[in-house]
Amino acid sequence: IAGITQAPTSQILAAGRRMTLRCTQDMRHNAMYWYRQDLGLGLRLIHYSNTAGTTGKGEVPDGYSVSRANTDDFPLTLASAVPSQTSVYFCASSPRENLNSPLHFGNGTRLTVT
């Protein structure tokens, strides 16, 4: 079934540790996104990529980095986790050539930083 796969599903992480959240899509979408979801704040864009080899900053990029080595994968890295990064993280994708296409979302990664 075509879609977005995120891993892990959930993780408890000690503050100061490094963590990479994985995201893979098989729809050949050029554009990919990372959002965090927090109660009362909705979804906030962390980073995005319009196509392989390019990335951009969203609303809340500090403390996060991304890479886009190929079309399918868009990992999100927390270099040194802090408790305020406790959140649910969603990866999404959409066709680059059609800006009115909806985003497709993965099922999320629930991250707790202690």
Add this chain to the structure above:
Amino acid sequence: AQSVAQPEDQVNVAEGNPLTVKCTYSVSGNPYLFWYVQYPNRGLQFLLKYITGDNLVKGSYGFEAEFNKSQTSFHLKKPSALVSDSALYFCAVRAFNDYKLSFGAGTTVTVRA
């Protein structure tokens, strides 16, 4: 900068009654507007979108939304709510020339039997 406001944190309705979830937006130029629904422990699912044309758009599961340019609103509606419509609903906006999609804070809908 673009933004979305969903003024109600929660909406409670009885099954069979009309359901309305409010959304207002701010964006430069013509907007692309979307509604998504989220069920517990799942990602967001697309319901419907407004791009251009008819101000009333129809989407999945009997939902529809009305675009009002003068009021910069895009309210989600369903004529007769079901218990299974209980979920978290998000409105989102994108400028016509921008990849970034901005979301509202979400509205929790509870439909009681």
